[in-house]
Amino acid sequence: MSFESKEHAVQYWRENVRLLLTLLVIWFVVSFGAGILLVDVLNEIKFFGFKLGFWFAQQGAIYAFIVLIFVYVKKMNTLDRKYNVQED
Template identity: 60%
Template sequence: MDKQTDNKQKHASAYWRENLKYLAILLPIWFFVSYGAGIIFKDWLDQFQIGGFNVGFWFAQQGSIYVFIILIFVYVRLMNKLDKKYGYDK
């Protein structure tokens, strides 16, 4: 294997490692908000209110969707930066 191919492979591996690091951070946030706040901690969160609705109910019905959409935009922003960093933005 020549040196250029080896460098490209290392470059791609570093890119993929960083991508997986982002996923390892964002997916647990999504899980905690959707499953934790919407199901596990729902009863405890229901003692608080947002806009007249119990917070546990709100997370189960809408909050987890909002957080998911925000996480999508965060992931897109992170990946755009990552693409520029590794030269895949062309």
């Protein structure tokens, strides 16, 4: 992977780190927030016969993580093409 200039490399990594931090915050909010902090409030809601707080703690965080992986791949492929460092 070679960048056209040092400036492009800095911009690429800045966008990459921003994307990573955004996705990690979303994952934290879903897993810790919905699965632990808001569990009592969410347990008032039923989801497929289960309390929603329990569902987020057991299943929802895992599903959210898998979705975030696919979002990361899509966004990184776009970012790679933007800076002309994609794999052929």
